[in-house]
Structures are given as C-alpha cells and as structure tokens.
Amino acid sequence: MSREVECTDTSHSITRRESIKKLFRLSGSFALTGAITGFARMPLPAWADSQKKAFMVEGIGQKEGYSVKELTRKVFESAGGMKRFVSKGDVVVIKPNISWARPVQLAATTNPEVLEGVVELCQEAGAKKVRIADNTINDARRCFSLSGARMVAENTGADLIFPRSSLMREMKIHGHRLDVWPVFVPLVEADKLINLPVAKHHALSALTLGMKNWIGGVGGRRSALHQDIHPSIVDLAQFFKPTVTLIDAIRIMTRNGPSGGSLSDVAEKNTLILSDDPVAADARASQLFGKNPENLGFIRLGKKWGLGTDDFLSLDRNQVSV
Amino acid sequence: MKAKHLVWTRRISQAFFLLLFLFLLIESRLPQDIFVDYSRVLSAEQDLALHQPVKFFFELSPLIGLSSLVSGHRIINGFLWGAGVLVLTVLLGRVFCGFVCPFGTIHHLVSWVKPSLKGERMLKANQKTRSQRIKYFVLIALFVGAVMGLNMVGLLDPISFLFRSLALSVLPGAGVGLRVLFDAMASSDIKIFNYLSYGAEVMASPVFGYSDQAYQGAWFIGVLFLIILFLNRIRPRFWCRTLCPLGALLGLCSRVSILRLEKDHEKCTNCQLCVKSCQGAASPMPGEKWENAECLACFNCFHACPEKALSFRFSWPPGLNPRPDMGRRAVLGGLVAGVSFPFLGRLDGQLSKVSDPRLIRPPGSLPEYDFLTLCQRCGLCMKACPTNVINPALTEAGMAGFWTPRLIMTMGYCEYTCTLCGGVCPTGAIENISVKEKIGRPIKIGSAYVDRGSCLPWSGNAPCIVCEEHCPTSPKAIYLKEERVIAPDGKAMTVQLPFVDLRKCTGCGICENKCPVRGLAAIRIIAAGESRSLRNQILL
Numbered sequence: 107m108s109r110e111v112e113c114t115d116t117s118h119s120i121t122r123r124e125s126i127k128k129l130f131r132l133s134g135s136f137a138l139t140g141a142i143t144g145f146a147r148m149p150l151p152a153w154a155d156s157q158k159k160a161f162m163v164e165g166i167g168q169k170e171g172y173s174v175k176e177l178t179r180k181v182f183e184s185a186g187g188m189k190r191f192v193s194k195g196d197v198v199v200i201k202p203n204i205s206w207a208r209p210v211q212l213a214a215t216t217n218p219e220v221l222e223g224v225v226e227l228c229q230e231a232g233a234k235k236v237r238i239a240d241n242t243i244n245d246a247r248r249c250f251s252l253s254g255a256r257m258v259a260e261n262t263g264a265d266l267i268f269p270r271s272s273l274m275r276e277m278k279i280h281g282h283r284l285d286v287w288p289v290f291v292p293l294v295e296a297d298k299l300i301n302l303p304v305a306k307h308h309a310l311s312a313l314t315l316g317m318k319n320w321i322g323g324v325g326g327r328r329s330a331l332h333q334d335i336h337p338s339i340v341d342l343a344q345f346f347k348p349t350v351t352l353i354d355a356i357r358i359m360t361r362n363g364p365s366g367g368s369l370s371d372v373a374e375k376n377t378l379i380l381s382d383d384p385v386a387a388d389a390r391a392s393q394l395f396g397k398n399p400e401n402l403g404f405i406r407l408g409k410k411w412g413l414g415t416d417d418f419l420s421l422d423r424n425q426v427s428v
Numbered sequence: 429m430k431a432k433h434l435v436w437t438r439r440i441s442q443a444f445f446l447l448l449f450l451f452l453l454i455e456s457r458l459p460q461d462i463f464v465d466y467s468r469v470l471s472a473e474q475d476l477a478l479h480q481p482v483k484f485f486f487e488l489s490p491l492i493g494l495s496s497l498v499s500g501h502r503i504i505n506g507f508l509w510g511a512g513v514l515v516l517t518v519l520l521g522r523v524f525c526g527f528v529c530p531f532g533t534i535h536h537l538v539s540w541v542k543p544s545l546k547g548e549r550m551l552k553a554n555q556k557t558r559s560q561r562i563k564y565f566v567l568i569a570l571f572v573g574a575v576m577g578l579n580m581v582g583l584l585d586p587i588s589f590l591f592r593s594l595a596l597s598v599l600p601g602a603g604v605g606l607r608v609l610f611d612a613m614a615s616s617d618i619k620i621f622n623y624l625s626y627g628a629e630v631m632a633s634p635v636f637g638y639s640d641q642a643y644q645g646a647w648f649i650g651v652l653f654l655i656i657l658f659l660n661r662i663r664p665r666f667w668c669r670t671l672c673p674l675g676a677l678l679g680l681c682s683r684v685s686i687l688r689l690e691k692d693h694e695k696c697t698n699c700q701l702c703v704k705s706c707q708g709a710a711s712p713m714p715g716e717k718w719e720n721a722e723c724l725a726c727f728n729c730f731h732a733c734p735e736k737a738l739s740f741r742f743s744w745p746p747g748l749n750p751r752p753d754m755g756r757r758a759v760l761g762g763l764v765a766g767v768s769f770p771f772l773g774r775l776d777g778q779l780s781k782v783s784d785p786r787l788i789r790p791p792g793s794l795p796e797y798d799f800l801t802l803c804q805r806c807g808l809c810m811k812a813c814p815t816n817v818i819n820p821a822l823t824e825a826g827m828a829g830f831w832t833p834r835l836i837m838t839m840g841y842c843e844y845t846c847t848l849c850g851g852v853c854p855t856g857a858i859e860n861i862s863v864k865e866k867i868g869r870p871i872k873i874g875s876a877y878v879d880r881g882s883c884l885p886w887s888g889n890a891p892c893i894v895c896e897e898h899c900p901t902s903p904k905a906i907y908l909k910e911e912r913v914i915a916p917d918g919k920a921m922t923v924q925l926p927f928v929d930l931r932k933c934t935g936c937g938i939c940e941n942k943c944p945v946r947g948l949a950a951i952r953i954i955a956a957g958e959s960r961s962l963r964n965q966i967l968l
Binding site for chain 1: 461
C-alpha cells in the first residue's frame, strides 16, 4: 500500500484537532519556505518488492581513530550509493533516536557523525530537503543540543523538527494491535524515510533497535504501548515502512537501557548495519549483544507478520571497513 | 534642558526599559537553537545556560538586593546595580520610577491612553491623599518581616510582581489564545489561512514554546494583575502612589535629593495644568508644599506649565527635603505587621513540625528556613524550567511560602542534567549548582515510592516497565524483579515488578510524569529524602 493511500485513509478517523492539518496532506512541509512541495509520495519500499532480494551491508571501523563519517559513506557506497534510495528533489526525513539529553559517549542517542554523514549523502543525492525529526522523551531542545543533532543541523543546513503538539495527528495504523494512534506527521509526509536508530539495551523488549525506534515516531499515551510491547513495535514498524534502516552500533548500550547514563554501560562495537529489511537489520544487531534473534519477541513477530526475515545470512550481504 | 526634551527623554527611556524587560522576559527560557559542540562534550556534565542576562531587572531593584541582605545575609550577584539605583535616587529623587521601572511604565501607559478621568475629576484624582501612606506601611511590614526571617518582599516588589504576572499568566494565556486562533485558521476552508496559520505558529513558537505552558493557580495571578492595572483608571499610577514598596523605599531615599522642583508664585495663574498631568500626586502647584517623596520625576508639570512657573533645579549645597508623609499609624502598623508575619507564617508547623510531602523544591534549593529568607517568588525559575515542572506553590509551603517554587511531577519532571533554575535564580535561594554537583553528590529533591494498588504489574493488570525505563540514574534507582502474579482473570502471568532503591533515587519525578496511570500516577514523589533538609529524611 502506498503512503498516499495511508494518508487519505485517515479521513475516517479525523478528530477535532486534526483538521489542521489538512495542510500537511497538501504540503508535506514544515516551514513556509518549503510550503509548496506537493503531495507526499512514497514509493514501494524495496523489501515489499518480492522480485528484489533484500540486502545488508555491515561497516566496521577497524583502524584506531577511524572516521565514523567515512565509514557511513562507505557503507552506503557498498549498497549502491545513496542514489539508490534517494531521488532528486525528494524530501528526506531521517528518524534518529534522540530520546535522551545525553552526550554521544553514553550511547543513548544516535551518533551525530553517522547522522551528519547520512544527511550529507542525502543532500549529495539531490534531496530537496533533509529533515531530522524525533519525538524525544526529554526536553527536545536539550536532547537536540546535547546529542549533537543541533550541531549536525547547523553544519549541514538540515531542518530539525521539534515535536510540537500540532504536528501530532491521529492516523489509522492498521495494525494487529494498534488501530488509531497520534503520529508525528513529518515522518509520514516524507518522500523518503531513513531509520537511524542506535542499538541499546531495554528492560522490557530486551533491546531497542530499528523497529522499536518507531515508538519515537508517535505521540499520545505512548508509555501505554509497553503493556503489549512486541506487537506495538511491529505494528509501528509496519506502519512507517522506512526506505532503509541504518543501525548505529558504533557504541552500544549493554545495560541500564534505554537511558543509560554511565560510560560503564557502553561497549564499543564500531559497527554500522545497513539494510532494507528491518527485521534482518535488528536480527543482525541483536547478535552484537550476544542474543539469539529467535528469542526476541519483536523479531519473531516481525517475521511472522511478513515484515522481513530474521535469517539475515540469506540476504545479499557485503562488508566494508575503514 | 528644555522641559519638552526632558519629557521626551523620559518617554524614550521608559520605552527602552520596558522593551528590554519584555525581551529578557521572553529570553528567560531555553532557546530552541541552543547549540553545543558535541565533540567537546566529554561527559554528561554539560551545563546549558541562557544567553541573555535575564536577571538584570531583579538586580536593578534595590528592594530585592536589600531584603536579601538583611534577611538572607547575602550580597546577591549584581547587588551593585541596585546600590547604583539607590545612589541615583539620593541624588535625583525617584527617577527610577519615572524613567526605568517597567511596571511604572505600564501603569503610566494604562493611565495615559484615553484617560477615563478628565477635567475636574482628573484634578481630584491627582490630589495627594492619605492612602498614599499605605506604601510605607507595606514597605516597613515587608522589610521588618525580612529582617525577622521571612522575606515576602517579592510578593509586591514591582519587578517580581510584573515578571510573575507576565511569565506565569499573561504569556501562557496569550499562547493558549494563539493556539486556538491558529487551529481555527488551519481548519478554515480558505487555503491562504491554512498556510498563514502554519507560518504564524512557526514564528510564535520561539516565544511561546513548542508546547503549551501551564501553571497552578495562574488565573489568580492574572486576575490580580488585571485588577492592579484597572486601578489606574480610578487614580493614575495607583500602584506607584499607593502600594509600591520600592516606590516607598526610593521616596525615603529622595529626602536628600538635590534635584528639586522650584515654584514661582508670582508667575502662577492657578490653571492647575501641572496638577492634571502629575503622575505621583505630589502637589506640584505653587502654593502647596511639593511632596518630594511622592514625585515620580516624570517632569510632566514642568512641561505642562504655560507660564514657566515651575522648573527643576539642582540645588547646592544639599539640604534635607521635606519629610516624607508616612503617618505614624503606617509606621507603627508596619512594624507590628512586620514582626508578626514571620511568626504567623510559622504557625502551620511547616518549618518546625511536619513538612508537606508535596513541597518538592527545585534542585539546589537552600534549606527551607534560608530559602524563605531569599526567595522572591518572582517566577523566573518557573519560566525558565524546560519541562514546566516548577509551579507557584499555593498551600503546599504554608502561607509563608505562597507562590514559592514547587515541583508538580504531573506537569513536568526535573531533567537529570538540567540546572537552569539555579542558574537564573536572582537571589540564590536556588543555588547555582553545576550538573556535576547535581548528579555527583547527588542532589536529591525527594523520593519515589510505588503505589502497588494502582501499579499495572503489581496489580496484575498488565506488564509495564515505564518507570524503570525512564529512570535516569546509572545504575537505575528503579529496579525490576521478575515475578508471577495473578491477573484479574485468575490466570498467572510473569511480569517485572518495579522497586525503588531509595539510596539511588534523586526524586527527579520522570517516573511519576511518564507513568501510564494518568492523573494520580502509580509511582509518586514525596519530598522526604531531599538533600537540603536534615530532618526530612527516610533512611538512617
């Protein structure tokens, strides 16, 4: 199902607040300057195309003091370049995990160097606009500045989208567990959506990887999602359908997740995992924590509900290193 | 200087200081584009501070500086600004009231725009009355109270009063109003309105924040502000003449001012234009005794006089001006009230016996007694707080602590590495702690406890670990134990039950704030265990 259809479907579930934001259906844009973008278009995600085999690229930083940004570039190059995912004139929205007001060393948030690399690649591929959007848990101003996202935005000219209440719109999720839920609109108004999570420990879902990152893409009473966490994760992952997922495992948080707070919670893995199969990406990343993907509820469900495969070895695999 | 120039200088100065005040008011929040070089942030201990000197006007008010000195025995940062104002007053009279005070300027505006009083009625309104003695009563009561250990000066200090009213009531109110307007525009069928509403919202959000602000009891602060403004329609600058304790203090200081109003009886034609334009009801007309302490130094009379019978002159050598008309009753009453307040304020036992569990002070707050000697209840910490958790207390701090800051965890929570409130506190009632101190000592503001009756896993209703997930300490103060519980349908299920480790809990309240049990969360913060108190503790 294409994104456009998703959007029109919401007319059934329009609420009072809602009507605003017709505007977004019309514009897909967040500043006056860009208010003439036209309809949100979303091509079929690669993994939904049964003809094409999903791929996975792993990037590993081996040398002392290697450049994380360079590793990011190599990973995308190996996958055929960013042009494979982003076309000229696209509005690209990147969804990092910037839930917490923590500095990069604590691995609670997506590495800003990875973020900067991806933003630049999108711009080089001809994206008209690159936006960084996350519905943070801590105060967004503090999250963006301490995690480095603000600096990335300043360096690259990307837009940083604040989780304002007017940007939350109730939409049909069409999930197994979730029906209607307030969604952070910028994410569904994108031409291309890139999932850029950081790999972390989590007490309930065991890990927070790519699919769980979409909990940061919704608003409302999202702390209630924990009452049935695995179906909620997979429903949201299915709803958002990113073009591609890049898991940041440069530093991973091995305990005290997902907020951490101490360097002793962090392990250096110097790894990036790029895939168009969200389940496979999570499955691969879970091994970095020494977990068996089959034991993770959201991976099992993701496979069962047809989001992808946990058998990442069967994908088109490639490995690069710097 | 010609009278006309003098009056225009005053107007420009008033406009400048009012705009500066409003600018600093708006800047008293974390800006959306706050920038940190992440490559230099080597640990969690990065302080985010405001760009602008938002405390400036509080430093400028000598009442805040002096009351902190006599009550909290502390020379506040920027004390010299207030001292400078006092020196200026000693030389020139109440020029602060006429030229600088933003609250005075607002009263001036409200009285001046389309005046409700004309002719005879204005003449009558501008006669000096005995009610003008009330401000001396207010000053003495507040000041003596401060000396006796309860500093309530900020309740009526004009800078604190104005800041509190605008920050906690007018600005959030306008924000809500704008949002309603934008929503209406956005749902309109006219497309241009839709776009306009979006653009307007983008422009308004740096001022009003990206989410709505709300404050406990803010409506009362707003109503009081409106009443004070309305009084200007009965008597111009009612507040300045009748109530303002800072005006009273500056009036007393102007006793030796060398700038004096000289009256020429010969030239006076009794037209009374000077009285009509007088802002302070200071009897400017020749034939009456000029009330130096009431004069706001607006120079209107000088400007209004068609016969040049009035002029302001520096008189040298300095001598004493007429004694301010304080009235014995105002002085005695003020003394009695000032001595009684601190004791009355302690009758509810907040200091000596029980502390209200809801009285959770911002991180870095002084022990309660010292806190009440310094806190101005100005609302600067409440305005600056990024999560809106700091609210004006109503009864939680006892009557003595009315409108002092108090954390309400359902409104927000205390961010683990945020120290903004201490950074902006003008008097240091909340100490300017560093992030390192806050999480290193650690500074506790309270303790969390689980309400097992309403907690989802404890009551067997659903699995949930939201409190543990959000707990910011490492290792976490909230820990989980896997346990089999009986669900309401009688089936056993395995859940993770949350427990609180009181030694690690800092009372930040994010658990209460994020708990899916809304309204009255299943995990809540009480003030007990706060580091600032020796008495209000739980563990040995």
